[in-house]
Amino acid sequence: MQQQAHEHLQQWTGREAQAEQMIPLIGRLYRENNVVTSIHGRKLVNQSAIDILKAHRFARQVDETELPISETLPLVEALTQMELGAASIDIARLNYGFRHSQESDLHEYLRQELSDIAGRRGEGLAEPQDVVLYGFGRIGRLLARILVGRASSASGLRLRAIVVRKGAENDLAKRASLLRRDSVHGPFAGSIRVDTENQAIIANGTYIQVIHASDPSDIDYTAYGINDAVVVDNTGRWRDEEGLGQHLKSPGVSRVLLTAPGKGDIKNIVFGVNHDDVTSADRILSAASCTTNAITPVAKLMQDAYGIDHGHVETVHSYTNDQNL
Template identity: 40%
Template sequence: MAIRVAINGFGRIGRLVFRRIVETDSNLEVVAINDLTDNDNLAYLLKYDTAHGRFDADVELQGDNLVVNGKEIKVFEERDARDLPWGDLDIDIVLECTGFYTSDEASQAHIDAGAKRVLISAPAKGDVKTVVHGVNHDVLTADDKIVSAASCTTNSLAPVVKVLHDNFGIKTGTMMTVHAYTATQVLQDGPSRKAYRDGRAAAQNIIPSSTGAAKAIGLVIPELNGLLDGGSLRVPTVTGSHTIFYSLLEKKVSVDEINAAMKEAANESFAYNEDDIVSSDIIGFPAGSIFDATLTEIQEANDGSQIVKTVAWYDNEAGFVANMVRTLEHFASL
């Protein structure tokens, strides 16, 4: 039986989730979309994408609804999720992609509207389970109603951290994500309420920024809570990012041992690479994290202690979405 999915928010992530579900062989079926953008524009943006190319599907509008490959998807323009007809549509799970309903209390609006479950496509606030497929998706139970799929950067970092901690033990660590610019940034310099740097032209600058991705590892791997931190550099690429993680381990290790452990752990969510790739090579790659064995380094101090550097690439859009859909499939199966 098909899992009936609704997408709330049809921006970058919402559209790519839709593409992923249509293009893969699964029992997921998107039956409804809610977005305040006019429907003609939604259809256009679904068809054409600068970073990921043209959508290989027949897309048209029939009345107020979207029709993709002959299947009708109902489109709504409700500002308040409580007004959506999720109960009437028998929605099994809502993919919450607006960036606004990111707490248990806020996402409860979808449950109140009749949806059975909610998966938030962003870090969540409050007492919400944070899940990275391939790392801790087994913590989900049939009783869970609202869950977070974490951030794209946490999905990149978490598998690397898990392998290091499981095999060698992590004392502490810090990370830096070299991250493609996103829709929250600007093309021309302008004011910014959060941080002045955030208001600088995204396509012309390397912009230091903050990220909660490393701290969020404590939500995914609880024994590391409070032991990791990090930052972000936003760079002029449309998508395709990587995470550099520096760690102090409990055991003395070699580059070969690190790489062997990563290779052994590789799966559909966590890929292993030995080629000299660059960011454009991983655009569209359907793993949440791609470990780069060519960039593993170890620096040893005079007292024998080591700093270990590991690097993982990730398509911060399509790779994250692919892993989130895996989480969605698992969540819906419970």
């Protein structure tokens, strides 16, 4: 029994050591090649050794067997030597393909599978798209976390500013504190500093200008070096084309996204369901409601597979700006 316990501990520490070896390789692929690595949708970038091992364990939910880190470590090492262009790579799928292929040389297999991006370092990068968060409530802060977390990736989205109403003298510090701590999602993954003199928040190196305004017509975004920006209105103050169209009159704005159900002719989009309805001519779009985003993907699968005659949906979430606390 004692021998068995010792062997289990040795095996664990060995896997942990391999996960620790993988961390800088994953980081290098992300920063230098804009390659985002994942295991069946679970990203590996900025994860701890334990999180990486948990992702390998999760693979059994898909492949019916735990993904051996002894196999993925040499795979990731090989990826770092290929001068890859920007991409999102599922190492579980690559490893599965290699194990079930006729190719015995891992490097040769990867060259064949990744021929479109091999040797193309620096290619495939989109011009950064400026993003402005109009409003900095719960949704705004969660969006800020996501955008800051992907600032170095090939997503092409760059958070440039947030727009809020003028508050008390310590308003900037309070907003930074709310970004830093969330009772559900936990602490912010990184460092947040406040530049009081220039009215800005610096989160993990992302410089976020804080603009004080009570109306879109008061703002000239180009004065802050912001151009062709997507304004994400998460205030819920306007939901129709006339109201949201005010943002388009502000210099430096090209499109508007509403984080609430839109009214009138505004398209309500749920990614994965009807995102193909979006055209280049659409300048105002809605991301639909929280309930819609929660139920629609599941409802679509059920409708496609079995058909739905009628249904009833119950939703439970935090209070919103149109409810009393």
